[in-house]
Amino acid sequence: MKSRATYNYWTLYRQLPVQIRHAALKQYRLWLTDPRHPSIQFKKIGLYWSARVTADYRALGITEAHTVIWFWIGNHHEYGPLLRGR
Template sequence: MENLRIAPAEVQRAAHKQYRPWLQNPRHSSVQFKPIGELWSARVTQECRALALAEGAKYHWVWIGTHAEYDQILRRR
């Protein structure tokens, strides 16, 4: 995911930290993993979200950014 590579270091750390509990249990309360149309949303921090596309039982993380950017994406859908 290109967005993660260019994200600030603190966002990268938070994303990796949130990924661990998600791997063990996608329904972990801190991750807030939920469907948004054909995308899935996950909480990275209070200010950041990540989006994934489901392909069978696999998820492809396609975007990470601020909550404001996330809201703009959802409004365009």
């Protein structure tokens, strides 16, 4: 599966603590080789696809023409309301 990230994603990514950025990169590389790996928990939630970065952080994307477009990365405090449209 292909992917790309939006400007907003990279803006949020750069604001993350360095250890979370490293974890995100590690999980992304794993996702590229095996999107179904259990540690990623890559799943569809409503209109979005969710991927686990750490126990407390997730990334969200949408699919378009066999490409995941990552648009958000952040912690669970922000993740829940985002999924609920708040």
